[in-house]
Amino acid sequence: MNAVITGATKGMGRTIAVKLAQAGFNLILCSRSQHEIDDFCQELIAANPQIIASGLKTDCSNPAEVKRFANFVQQQFETVHVLINNVGVFHPASILDEEEDVLATQMQVNFNTAYVLCRAFGRKMREHKAGHIINICSVAALNPVVAAGSYSVTKAALLSLTKVLREELMEHKVKVTAIHPGSTLTNSWEGTSIPPDRFIAAEDVAETVLACLRMSPGANPDEIVIRPLEGNL
Template identity: 50%
Template sequence: MKNALITGASKGIGRAIAFAFAKQGLNLAICSRNGEDLTKIQEELLEANPEIQVYTHIADCSVKQQVIDFAANAEQQLGFIDVLINNVGVFEYASILDDDEDAFLRQMNTNVMPAYELYRYFGKTMRDARSGYIFNICSVASVQPTTTAGTYGVTKAALYSLSNIMRLEMQEHGVKVTAILPGSTLTESWAGTDFSPDRFVSPADVASAIITCYNMSSGANVDEIVIKPVLGQL
């Protein structure tokens, strides 16, 4: 049985991805800062597929050592990590000139650093095994920045660039890397919105795209997928 590790998996896109891989029959390692949320989703995942293992770990992914601890414990519990989904992220609505003093480091340490560290941690074993798949949840803002979320766009562009480098480093070793660039997606970030759900991408749409990539033949790699609302960005 294969194993998948997902950062920030208790809500939104990460949650949808976790259920999608559970239905595929993969064991899961998931993390969140909230222990109650983790307990709840663990129960729901095991109800969805009682045949899998679900390892949960409380971690603040903006802290490097907590990211490394999560990786090490997940590997110890499940073994070789076949699929790495770098999902954790934070969105902050502000222009760069209006950012608070810690905005840049806070977003870099959440949107980029965990993916970098987990790539360094698991990438070597994937390379040596000539097996594995890495998904990086970037954003449309990676390639179409907006001044209303300036630093977010900068950090997601960095993650997108990191994903491209991962793919180039790994392609000769047979390890797949895909960047996912969702547009406006109906997650907790839009809580209380007056917009209809039809104006958004669904987290399930993102998860479905990932599973489609995952199930392709061993010779195929999807470099990136852009998913936007059919009526345009919000």
């Protein structure tokens, strides 16, 4: 089985990649550092010699690089069984007070990247009558965060894309899932004094992804919400 993961060398993406490699998935990854990708792929292969792992440096804020990554994947894998749109950027600010390019930047990374990759690989999945697209959305897609207004807008757009694709691909036996994590302990919280048990662990999201992929052929997990036990931060 072949899987593609965006934003895969840090945080949730890295943990998802480790979990899928352990489950025997071949992987193609992207992040903004080729050195980090190469080192991580070597680490994954060393721990899981039965898999293939490679990747391409991709700045997802650059549409041309996203398309280049899609082409790279198609050259490496004849079939993509799983697409995990994980890459994301978060700029906390209210809509009325943020800089003018904040929405555009987050829309490109958080939404447009997924849109391009869903089209590129969703068409192939439709042809093959099989596949699974998992979009890592956010609880902000369900309940807007005023202090992160544009981020909430982009994640709501990603959720809408997920729902449309779910309906569009249903008859072709392609699964589409939205996972909505709340506050998750990743590198973005580095240095915080907040206790770890106030967060979701990245491992929780990775386990959820794998659980989705292991469901029976007739089951589609439409949306899964994961919140910290004591509420979001």
